[in-house]
Every structure is written in structure tokens, then in C-alpha cells.
Amino acid sequence: MSLRLYIILGLNLFCTTTHAVTVHEIQYKGKTKAYLVEDHTYPILSVAGKIEKSGCLSDPVGQEGKSYLMMQLLSLRFDKEKLSYRKLGVSSMNFNSGRDYFRFSFEVPLEKSKKAISTILQDLLNFKPDAVELRRSKYSFSSAYFNSESASPDNFLERKWIQLSYPHIPEYQNYSGTMDSIESFNPQDFDNYWKERLTQENVIFSIVGDMSPAQCSEFIAEMMTLLPEKSQQPLSSKFEILNQKDTIEPQIDGSVTLVHADRPQSHVFFGQKGLSKLHPDFYTLQIASSILGQGTFTSRLWIELREKKGSVYNVLTRLDPEFNYFFGFLSTSNDKVAQSIEDIRKVFQELKTNGITAKELEDAKKQLIGTYMVTLTNLSGIANAVIKATEEGNALRFVEGYAEKINQVTLQDVNKLVKSILDPEGLRFVVLGNPTSESSSSDPLPAPLMHS
């Protein structure tokens, strides 16, 4: 394709060369609508996409769980049509609704890429579930989700923790749906789901594979013409919470809530205030979390609770950049719950008081950057990493940008932040299991204790 043709099509092409990975920015009608990483080794493409400011928080009141139910419907439909998508060369399709975003990714051969992706996009825009599909999806969603207490205790506890910690944010309470909201859906409720979301304005693509920037511009232009220009009303103006969420904080009070279940071991979820991904100290907190509980074999919580005390099977901490909390979870025998809770508060307090060492900082940086690189072993991994980097405006330098953000954190930064942000006494715990006391004279859990 000649340069002249780009101008005729109204396309602009920019290329930013970086040391590690070259990412091309692809524009459509003057706006960046895709990023491309070239890999011409094999004639294949991984196409990832993201619709920002959507996801569960764009489910209307009374229709909570709509986005998650949509995932079930899509997985059922695409499974049913597997053989016909395979004929188009589609070797993988993934749809993922987050709390405030929607992501998808496809793997297609270059030769059939236009046909395959345009078919998928059109199928999405015209998607209408029939009554049988909806009934089956409701059933599998409900049984997987509302029974997750037994199937996935950590997810169950996280939802419980969110309910308890955000009483002031009604949108967070049932963001993933309730039995009633799921039951209430009719097939026509899904009519405009994709037309409202999958628009030229909302979507951004990331492509990795055997395509030149020129081919990619042409490809994106063709895909864009299939999509509505914009939705009637932007989701973020319809759902104010999507704009407010970066400043919302959880309310914690140091309580321990027990959800009683007769299980051979107890699961414990704990959390406190975290930071939004856009906060300047986000990566400083990421390093603190890594030292506290991110690294198996190396973190302070692992060494204290697993190696020294032998009281837990695993213990991990993570940041949630969507609802801005800092959390951890562990599983332990029922007689070690109280001790584990005490130990976690102690490890948090120790970090808050004395900070970290230079060696810990150096190791954490190495580990975080190393962990990030492991996500880049295939085309889809790279496509997804670029899409995630768009959230921080970092797509063009996603690899070095990440490394720089980690590397620029100093010892003083971490020690100042942990002093102000860590709240050992305030940590809210939620326990699922049947905790017992180690000795019959002490209470099974430290007060205050609420039963749920």
C-alpha cells in the first residue's frame, strides 16, 4: 500500500522505536485505535481488544451480573459454533469482563484474519441469546458463582470482603449479580449490549504477529467500519461510578468476620486501603506488596507463617487496582486461624515501623520485572500486555515503561509510603471455615468477631 493511499483513507501512521520492543501506533480518523508489534516468524495474528469504562460497573441497577452472564452466553454460543469458527482458522477466543472493563482476544491465521475477525465482530454486534441458551447460562453461572463458597473459597471471600468494606458504595455491593438479578433476565435484555459497548469510540485493539504497520492500518480501518461510531449515551455518563472509582477507598475497622463452614481447613482473606493504578505511588506499593507477600519462598509473610511457624500452606498478597484495595489470602488448618491473623498483623506492623532493606528492594525489583517478562512468551501475552499498558498511557513503551516505573522507586519512597499507608490494626479479615482454638482456654478468633 502506498503512502498516498493512507492519505486517501484518512489514516495516519506513527512508529515509535524502543530499545526492547517496537510498538507501532495505528490511527483511525485521527485517533489511536490500535497498537502493533510485528513478528513475522509465522503467518499468524493475535488480536486483543479492550473496551474501557464498561464491565460490571456498567450493568444497570437491578441488572447486576449482566456482564458476567454475557460471558457465559458467549462461551456457550462459541462452543456450539466451534466447528464453524475452526473452519475460519480461529484457534482461540477469549472474552473477559472485569469490574470496569471488557477485554477480548482471538488467535487467527493471517490469511483468513479479515474474514475471521469481521465474522466475530458481527456475531457479537448481532448477538441475541435464545431462551434455551439463557436458561442454560443462568444455570451454569449460578452454580459456578453462587456456589463458589465451596468451589472457589478465595473468590467467595473476596466478594464478602468487598460487601463489608464498601457499605458506602451501593454499586460495589452486588456488582457481580445476585440470584434475583440473574433470574430476572430475559433474552431481549441483551439486545443492545454490544451496540452500546463495541463502538469505534470505545474500543482499542492490540495486534501482534505477521503484519506490517501499513497492512495493520488497512485491517483496523476495515474492522472499524463494521462498528457503530458511538453509543447513544456514553457508558461513563450513564454510570457515574466509572468516573469516580479512582478516588474510592474501603472502610476497614480491624474486624474479623467468620463465615462458618464445615471444612477440613480454613480460608482467610484480609485487606486494607490500596491505590489506584493511576496514583503516583502505585508501583511503590506494588514493591511493598511484593516484599510482604507476593513471592513464594521469599516474602516476609511466607517466611514468618510458612517457614518459621509452619502454620499455613500458602500466603499471598496482591493489589486490586480496580477497587483500590490491598489484600491477601491464605489457607490454614482450623486450629491455626487465630495465630495466623495475629502473625499477619505483626508482619504488617514490623514493615510499617522499620521499613525495608536495600537488598529487599533490589530483589523485589528483580522479581517483579522478571515476573512481568514471563507474561510475554507468546503473541497473545504480548497483545494483552500492550492492552493493559494503554491504561497508563504506556503502550508504546510497555516493556521499558514497566521496568522504569519499578526501577525508579527508592528505598525512601517505600519506607515513607508503608509508614503512612499500612494499617495493621485496621486490617479487615474474613474467614471461611471452622476455626477452633489451639488451646481450649482462648477464644477461637481475636475480637471483634462477627458471625455471618
Place this chain on the structure above:
Amino acid sequence: MKRILTLVCLFLASSAQADQPTSSYLKNGLQVVVLPNHRAPVVSISVWYKAGSADEDPLKSGAAHFLEHMMFQGTKTVGPGDFKRRLASLGGYTNAFTTYDYTYFLNIVAKANLKEILKLEADRMANLQIDPKKFALEKSVVLRERVDITEDSPDGAVAESVNSRFFINHPYRIPVIGWRHEIESLGPQDIKDFYKKWYAPNNAVVIFAGDVTPEEAISLTKEAFGSIKPRKVPARNRLKDPLSDFGTQKLSFAHPEFGASFAKIYRMDIVPQTLKYRYTFLLLSMIIKERLHTLLINVQDLASFVDVHFSVSHLDPFNFEIHGGAKAANQLTTIEALIDGALKDLSKNGVTPEELSYIKELFINNAYWTLSDLTDVSSGIGNDVVMGYSLEEILKWKEMIQNLSVADLNEAAEKVFNRPSHLTVLKQYGEKPL
């Protein structure tokens, strides 16, 4: 001679284009395979030993897998906790796998950590320390793993039982993890013996995939592994099964956790172990899967899933397996008859040119995805290299697939499926295990 040839290839490759896959050998016999891809600063490094559970001495089942566990328990200079900590501190991914025929250690790390991971791998190739206390602790972990995968897993228990009947004399009759009573009686010396016998540089392959040039990879491997002395490694003389047409046999299992499912298992010892037959049966397995999916799921609506496996990771002839789940228990007999009919039709009328061409396209497309993934390509190419194929022949996969004809597939299908020698395994719900 082989060594000289590959070095010539390496030279040609590096002078023509630095990014071509290469294979070469260090002076101590360690094979180094490099599959460069510079799209992101990450590298997969795997170390493969040509020894697996089928190479164990009599009464020592489980030694190969036990050794794989002990490889994480420290060396003469690095303590057990430190070894795991050093691996974890790199932030990479580390895992290890033991099969009947080989054992490998897979690491994925940022390019910056390449040197460090190679140092750790070389250290455990040469200086493994088997501390009796650690050995005793690890034995409970291994026995626990055995419980998880067989004693507490009805499917695993059936697989173990089926293999022990299917192979009469060949070591594939013994589970990779080992028999419980033999694991219990293993001592530290047994693990040391297996290590000394097989874990030598001249019996190993290091595979690099990712952001590294052949020159860098070879020079780093030389630096880390170059001083390890080669040792004489014994020939892999294994017991063989008699070639037998044992007729069709049926085994039934019942368990409270079973839904109704079936498996048909065919012996592959009638077919030569060559790359051509390997690709032929891979294509056949995809065609059979496609046909049975259409028949049993789309048309008859009897099965909940259909899967067809042909193993390419066994040194000696293994199985061709068809698995499926029935929607209702009383339909197993109907399903079995339909599968028999489909296979009879295949061995009598063969495949059509249209389906062969579609399946080739599907195969090639799938292969591109495997080859472009640093984990999958290391595992795939590593498997083929330790099976004894040269990198050159492995890289001609596409040409070999394209050259396969309808007649090639029909001849192979006739050989295997038109023979009264297979095993049917039925699993059904039952209140008590049977």
C-alpha cells in the same frame, strides 16, 4: 560425524542469518539447541536428560521422578532453601517434568537473568547433594503426590491399572511415579545411583527459545556447563513386549465419581517408529476426532465430549487412544458400536482428499501457534530432540505434512484399526468402586 555436521550447519546458519534455529555440541557432549525469537526480552531455557522412569532398575520404580524432586533440594554449595529462593527471586517460571522416557527442567526468565539460571542448572547437573533428612521429607511429598494422582483419583487409578495390563513386559507397564511399595523402599543411594548413571552432559540437551542469539547462548552454556566432565552412559536396553494380536478385550470400572465414559486403546507396535508415521497418525487422530465429533455430538447428540490422542512423546511404541463421555450411561453400548462402525469405515474406505487438505491446514495453523510460544516450542522441539530426531529433520515438519497423501493415511489406518487387537475401557457410575 554428527557433531561436525551440526557445527557446519551452525556456521552456515550464523553466516547467512543470525536468527536461524541451530543445534551444536559442547566438547563434553552437551547438545545446545537455540531457537531465537527477539520480539520480547524473555527466554525459555530447558535442560533435558535422556532418562525417565522406563530406564529405572528393577524394584526401583519412582527413582526418576524422585530425583526430579531432589533436583530442587540443593547442591554442594547451595543449600536446599536457598536453591528454591534463588530460583524464585528471578521472578521467572520454573517447573520440572518426568516422563517414561525423559526428564526436563523448564525455566522462563527475563533475558537479564539468563546467566544466573544457567549457573543454577549447571550446578545441579554436576553437584547435586542428597541430604538424608531432606530425602526423608521429600519422600512424604512424593507419596502424597501419588495419593493425589492415583490413590485419591479414580481416573488416575484406572489409567494405572489399564497400562499395567496393556503392556505385558515393557516398562511402560509401571507408572512413572512408581509403585507405592517401591517408592517406600527407595533410599538416598538409589537416587544417587540414578543421578550418576544418567545425569551427564553427554546425555543432556539445553534448549533456548527466545531473545538470545546462537552465539550468546552457546558461549553462556560453555561458561556454565563447559567444565562438567562427560561420563559413560549405558545403552537404554529395555524389555520388549511380544508382538501380539491379543484380540479385543474389555475392562469395566465403576466408581461413585464416574460419569459414563469410554476409551478405545490401540497398540502402535505394528507401525515403524519414523517421523513420517508420526505425522500420519497425528493427522489421522485429528480426522477421527473431527468425524466422531460430528457423528456423536452434532448428529446423534449422544456424547458430551470426544478426544483422540496419539502420543509423540514415547521412545517405544505407545498407544492410539479414543476417549469420550456419554450423555447417558445406557448409551455407552450404542456409542461403542458407532465408533467401531466409524473406524471400520475409515479402514475400509479411507479418508477423503477434502478432509485431508482441511486437516493439514488445521495442523499447520496449530503448529504455528505452538512454534510461536516460547514454552510450547521448547517442550515440542525438546521432546523431538530427545526422541533422537535431528533439528534439521524436525524443522522440515511442514514439508513432511504437505507431502502426506491420502494413500499414506489409508495404509496406516488399515494397519492399526483393521486389527483385532485393542482394548475397550468403560467407566460408569457405581455406588462402590469396582
